[in-house]
Amino acid sequence: MPTTSPRILTLPGWQNSGPDHWQSRWERLHGYERLEQHDWQRPLRGDWSARLQEVVVDSPGPVVLVAHSLACLLVAWWAAHSPDARKVQGALLVAPPDVERPDMRQQLPGWAPMACQPLPFPAVLVASRNDPYGSAAHAQALADAWGCQYADVGERGHLNADSGLGDWPEGLALLQTLIATKD
Template identity: 65%
Template sequence: MSVRSAPRILILPGWQNSGPDHWQSRWERLYGYQRVEQHDWMRPLRGDWIAQLEDVLLADEAPAVLVAHSLGCIQVAAWAAHSRNTGRVQAALLVAPPDVERDDLRQQLPGWAPVAQQALPFRSILVASSDDPFGAFDRAAERARQWRSALLASARAAISMPTLAWATGPKVICSCKTYSRNPEHGHEKTQGPWPRTRSPAGPHGAGPRHR
């Protein structure tokens, strides 16, 4: 693999894929990023999703940056825990990982729990909110510690909607590739074109809304 190769940006949507107005789809249209397609978006199989990511990474010698949303974040962790080709990934942006170990989601997404807890072998930023209905902020913070990801709090609307801040894809990717990991705590604050918010309930934020 050439160290001079420009990285590919791979879009990893979550359960049911990302629709045309989703920020991932917006980035794909604006910047030509590549979506990793799945055989079945409605009934996701963890092994199949991992294999699809592996195949896409092996199809090109260029390094990759992974841009994952929701279940795509869990996919990244599962793939990294089993693949021998993690060196092909430079960095990952992990937005709104769901708590698939929660009882209701465990039933809707069988086979995705337990979540891989190994530290990711590449730089990563995890973006979470205090009002995500699919996972509490403290659970996301726990994942950031386990995966050794930089943790960033953001407004729920910024995670789910194509706001102006989320349209600045290349700047966000640059922040993801260049942050410095804290060797003691495993994650730290980072700077970038992020829509920020303060957690309203202390360091762990509020619990999720139930569907």
């Protein structure tokens, strides 16, 4: 029986991912699809969750989620509430912010509390030791709560275009390993 290749969806965080962001580069290089949100500047958790639900339900086969920043929290929240999370083959979760910090809570109201239950699919959480939006200890605690593999990539900032990752082959290798290890 032939296996269906998963649909790879990139999920940018707050304010979207610009053309030099690794997510945008992966879309151009590998044909991955961006999950577009209605409002990138004022993200509402309910609206973003509804959009993710819509796209996953409409996917004919399995999906793999490639989330950056706030979208990591979206994936966890959505997975905790959607019976359609079973369609997700795996997730790469990169640089989750700590929206429970007072400064982040003000910038991104409505995203706290974060969902902290185990994800119903395999996932790898990738974090930098000097991310200005969330500490490495916070990222490790989320990985533990979500039941994810944890990948520490050293001091690379927020793992965005400003981090100088280019096509980010290290992240792509993590994604490919995640996809290949799914039974």
